[in-house]
Amino acid sequence: MDDTATRAGTEPDYLKVEHSLRSWLLTTDHKRIGILYMISVTGFFFIAGIFALLMRLHLISPEGALFKPETYNRLFTMHGIIMVWFFLIPSIPNVLGNFAIPLMVGARDLAFPKLNLLSWYLFMAGGGLAIVSAALGGVDTGWTFYIPFSSNFSKTHVYWMAAGIFIAGFSSILTALNFIVTIHTMRAPGLTWLRLPLFLWSIYATSVILILATPVLAITLLLIAFERAFQVGIFDPNLGGDPVLFQHLFWFYSHPAVYIMILPAMGWVSEAIACFSRKRIFGYGFVAFSSLAIATFGFLVWAHHMFVAGMSMYGGLVFSVLSFAVAVPSAIKVFNWTATLHKGSISYHTPMLYALGFIGLFTIGGLTGLFVATLAVNVHVHDTYFIVAHFHYIMVGGTALGYLGSIHYWWPKISGKLFPDMWGRLAATVGFIGFNLTFFPQFLLGYLGMNRRYATYAPEFQFLNVLSTAGATILGVGYILPLIYLLWSLRYGKEAGPNPWGATGLEWLTPSPPPKHNFHEVPEVTWGAYNYHDMEAQDGRS
Amino acid sequence: MDGPETSIVAEQFQSLEQQKDADTLGMWVFLATEIMFFGGLFLAYTVYRIMYPEAWAEASGHTSFAIGTINTFVLLTSSLTVVLGLDAATLGRQRKLILFLVLTIVLGLTFLLLKGFEYYHHYKEGLFPGPGFRLEPEYARAALLFMCLYFAMTGLHALHMIVGLGLMSFLLIRAWRGLIRPEFPAHVEIIGLYWHFVDIVWIFLYPLLYLVDRHQ
Numbered sequence: 001m002d003d004t005a006t007r008a009g010t011e012p013d014y015l016k017v018e019h020s021l022r023s024w025l026l027t028t029d030h031k032r033i034g035i036l037y038m039i040s041v042t043g044f045f046f047i048a049g050i051f052a053l054l055m056r057l058h059l060i061s062p063e064g065a066l067f068k069p070e071t072y073n074r075l076f077t078m079h080g081i082i083m084v085w086f087f088l089i090p091s092i093p094n095v096l097g098n099f100a101i102p103l104m105v106g107a108r109d110l111a112f113p114k115l116n117l118l119s120w121y122l123f124m125a126g127g128g129l130a131i132v133s134a135a136l137g138g139v140d141t142g143w144t145f146y147i148p149f150s151s152n153f154s155k156t157h158v159y160w161m162a163a164g165i166f167i168a169g170f171s172s173i174l175t176a177l178n179f180i181v182t183i184h185t186m187r188a189p190g191l192t193w194l195r196l197p198l199f200l201w202s203i204y205a206t207s208v209i210l211i212l213a214t215p216v217l218a219i220t221l222l223l224i225a226f227e228r229a230f231q232v233g234i235f236d237p238n239l240g241g242d243p244v245l246f247q248h249l250f251w252f253y254s255h256p257a258v259y260i261m262i263l264p265a266m267g268w269v270s271e272a273i274a275c276f277s278r279k280r281i282f283g284y285g286f287v288a289f290s291s292l293a294i295a296t297f298g299f300l301v302w303a304h305h306m307f308v309a310g311m312s313m314y315g316g317l318v319f320s321v322l323s324f325a326v327a328v329p330s331a332i333k334v335f336n337w338t339a340t341l342h343k344g345s346i347s348y349h350t351p352m353l354y355a356l357g358f359i360g361l362f363t364i365g366g367l368t369g370l371f372v373a374t375l376a377v378n379v380h381v382h383d384t385y386f387i388v389a390h391f392h393y394i395m396v397g398g399t400a401l402g403y404l405g406s407i408h409y410w411w412p413k414i415s416g417k418l419f420p421d422m423w424g425r426l427a428a429t430v431g432f433i434g435f436n437l438t439f440f441p442q443f444l445l446g447y448l449g450m451n452r453r454y455a456t457y458a459p460e461f462q463f464l465n466v467l468s469t470a471g472a473t474i475l476g477v478g479y480i481l482p483l484i485y486l487l488w489s490l491r492y493g494k495e496a497g498p499n500p501w502g503a504t505g506l507e508w509l510t511p512s513p514p515p516k517h518n519f520h521e522v523p524e525v526t527w528g529a530y531n532y533h534d535m536e537a538q539d540g541r542s
Numbered sequence: 543m544d545g546p547e548t549s550i551v552a553e554q555f556q557s558l559e560q561q562k563d564a565d566t567l568g569m570w571v572f573l574a575t576e577i578m579f580f581g582g583l584f585l586a587y588t589v590y591r592i593m594y595p596e597a598w599a600e601a602s603g604h605t606s607f608a609i610g611t612i613n614t615f616v617l618l619t620s621s622l623t624v625v626l627g628l629d630a631a632t633l634g635r636q637r638k639l640i641l642f643l644v645l646t647i648v649l650g651l652t653f654l655l656l657k658g659f660e661y662y663h664h665y666k667e668g669l670f671p672g673p674g675f676r677l678e679p680e681y682a683r684a685a686l687l688f689m690c691l692y693f694a695m696t697g698l699h700a701l702h703m704i705v706g707l708g709l710m711s712f713l714l715i716r717a718w719r720g721l722i723r724p725e726f727p728a729h730v731e732i733i734g735l736y737w738h739f740v741d742i743v744w745i746f747l748y749p750l751l752y753l754v755d756r757h758q
Binding site: 176178 | 563576690
């Protein structure tokens, strides 16, 4: 079955092997599925981004400039839901994980290619239902679906939305299953666990969380549907249920989900920092195991979202301490990245700018996380813009930056073309400035007492809100620029060659773009990850 | 799972061994997801049982002890036939494999039939959540919660049984056509794993739903 003869060097790359739409929609090639995800996930990102922009425009004046309060409720709900489930969670794993994992482990494809295609269709079905729900008028429960908003109280399209998230959840689960099995069983000979690139460790930890947390959300949404369908009170206190139980179940998924979003970005940052410092990552083992530590601790801190929901003092204390504990593995990563930079020969290509931006913004997001994990401070800032700013530093400053950065990093491999680095650096800088201008004022607003999720606010907050809206506009430019020049590069970009960054890793041993089955022969690995020193020595450049 | 259709080893794998490992690990990981899926329900059950112990005892008295017990035996026996089927597949005994698969399917259908009969009984008794619900008024609210969870848990379990029966029928067709080869009985093994899992869920459901405080 191994048709070696046809693979003699002239094999067309995966983009050119077939051209019909059908060949894309029925593909089982992990690289093509990665691109299907890239298109759909980016689409959802811009849809949710438009909701955010409308919100920011509305908040330009204290009494609310554009919408009725009911409409505003739907805007922030739709923004949150689509961003969380249809952009942040699938972004890096489903796009770049799909594209890069088999290449990085030296395999021809993921372990279950058909399952992989199925999970894209599930994702699209879920996303379709979410869009239907938005088109019918949206949902006004907040992305958290708290009881009683989501039970018999809400008259909006909770069913459609819950069904969409339920189905998209199975897409996440199947993708994670595929990744775990692939990383376990399909590594190339010699590629031991401690030789794996750190991106794979991160994806592995992410997948474990997806496997264990997503089903809990699924059953919770199912119970809500049950509650609405039979008019019973599984969570509704008027009918004997316990609304706090809903919050526990919801956050048991949704807190680990934060790590689902951030871990893959952290993994990619390790790749980029090592590559653009021309150094082996400092403390490889610590960085690798800190991913697993984050995944483990991440499951034990969910109730820090509920400090004001009626929890015993001791319960609060335990969850507060455990939340502090998550900071340890996170800090290990930041310190090791910094130590890697030390005495490296650093070059500031676009991916590196994104990676450095990630470190700075993630550090701010992480440190303010300690503020909100502190019981007394938490009561003060609960449900204010301080929280909004905190998690946007993690999700936008961390995950969205990581998504953009990793697309830039692997773009030459994905498309075979180089993007204009000048424009890339410009976009990264504009985005960084816009981001800080948008969200830093929100820390101040929250600390001064501006509540989140209100369509109006006190007049003294206007100045900072206007700043934030101005920043959001700049941030928007930072997102649209890459869309333009990356598409431009598909046609006009220079040929990338197999390894434009001079990076280590098996994916850079293949031609760009890689052939359909990735490797003509399965590579045999005799070196550790990030052996930049050996590489420089060979080139005679060091 | 992606099965070998024409040649045994799918093109993404290097060897049969690797494919076997991947298939089996895939099922185990899936079962981990399933455990957490049912876990949410078990948590809700536990919380409300602690909140409403009397209502729980009262409502669980309305489940059918006889049917629950018989069904437990039926399911456990079906797990035995699955294992015997795997044994037969490994040894390449085609006819025995088919026999045990048929037995498993018959036992699975028996379980569902009895369960359906029990549901019908609940319906007649007015235990379905909704306007027709009638149970002692002093416990009605909490008893309704019990019945909700009862139907959610057993209903999801039954759904898993139906999927399991579909998978078993798939195996039966393959065995009938002689496509299950002794050197690669992975399908029998991983579908068997799934079947055992569904069985184990029932082993937890049975005491929690049928035996709670029966002695009172």
